[in-house]
Amino acid sequence: MKIVIIEDELIVAEDLATSLKEINPSIEISAILGSVKEAVDYFNNNSEPDLIFSDIQLGDGLCFEIAKTITPTVPVIFCTAFDEYALDAFKANGIEYILKPFSKRSLADALLKFENMQKFMAGSITQRYEDALAAITAINKNASTTIMVRYRERLLPIALDKIAFFCMENDVVYLYTHLGKSYAMSESLEELENKMGQNFFRVNRQYLVNRNAILEATDYFPRKLKINLVISTEKEIIVSREKKSKILAWLEGN
CATH class of the missing domain: 2.40.50.1020 (LytTr DNA-binding domain)
Known part of the structure; x- marks a missing residue:
């Protein structure tokens, strides 16, 4: 299984890569990307992996911006600090997530769910990105003053x-x-x-x-x-x- 990690904190990304390979030694980390721009450049010039692990908030924007430039067809597991109620929309649209700080158990559960849901998650990924972005935007707009x-x-x-x-x-x-x-x-x-x-x-x-x-x-x-x-x-x-x-x-x- 080929995996791309999108995470702007290198220590977190390397820890994630190590944990994934310990869970499943057959996993190949194709790339670690640190920004929206880097991800867009990579996907425009390389074949798609089987799965993406991505932080939501990157240094140059939200990871959902990637889907506005390219047309992804790869399922994404989000690694995020957003609390669970905010992520109900993700689950409703077939996008899996793990909360930071993640554990090997949460990673293993996410991988298992991906394998079980793979045929359902491989559909309209762009629409799911848009729905997830709308959910995060609504949360920010409705934040208490x-x-x-x-x-x-x-x-x-x-x-x-x-x-x-x-x-x-x-x-x-x-x-x-x-x-x-x-x-x-x-x-x-x-x-x-x-x-x-x-x-x-x-x-x-x-x-x-x-x-x-x-x-x-x-x-x-x-x-x-x-x-x-x-x-x-x-x-x-x-x-x-x-x-x-x-x-x-x-x-x-x-």
């Missing part, structure tokens, strides 16, 4: 544009406003990342930042990125080289 935080005995609504960033401190997630106020949160950074919408970006394991809180981004040795916010933070915010292109594209509004 406020978040509720607990302060003493009260629940306070805080507008998302008033939030500068979320950060993990001593295993507790805190919300920081542009005015420097902070509130302890009950949700994890992963849960907040899923509900904050496209104006927020998980720059590293500790920080989820609002686009309008970023003052500048500067190069940081070696091949990393340093993010400076309009308000000071206790620690420097460093973006890995694997995420660098993705966050730069996000800052440009792509």
